[in-house]
Amino acid sequence: MKIRVGFGFDTHQLVVGRELWLGGVLIPNSVGALGHSDADVLIHAICDAILGAANLRDIGFHFKNTDPQWKNIDSKILLKESCRLVREKGFEIGNIDATLCLEEPKINPHITKMQTALSECMQIELDCISIKATTNETMGYVGRKEGVNAYAVALIEKI
């Protein structure tokens, strides 16, 4: 099979005193995502989608969340390395389709900036990176603004 798909999911708590990084962009907000790295939930979902497509395990396998080397690290570095692993296995990344799920802030004004950052980081065209956003209609931990979820699918092609 020359083309393969992968799926990624990630979630992080939202807490006071942390920055909110989404898709490689710092989003002004009263709460931010808690995590070992910069906790960029969207990038982590995309990493898992491309790694999964190439059957290269997951982000936690390659970048242990107990390793001091990755403490507060810019997740763009993890994404760059994930892309390198996928290409090293003989694949090129086709496209990404991702969805962020959080109650606030509004994500729409930031989407072009995220696409630009991810396009540069992944070395694929901006048009190949789709980012969507939705709320959880006030239900559950996302609805209570206690956390943020991200989902991503990736298509890769053997070259």
Ligand code: MG
């Ligand atoms: Mg994560």
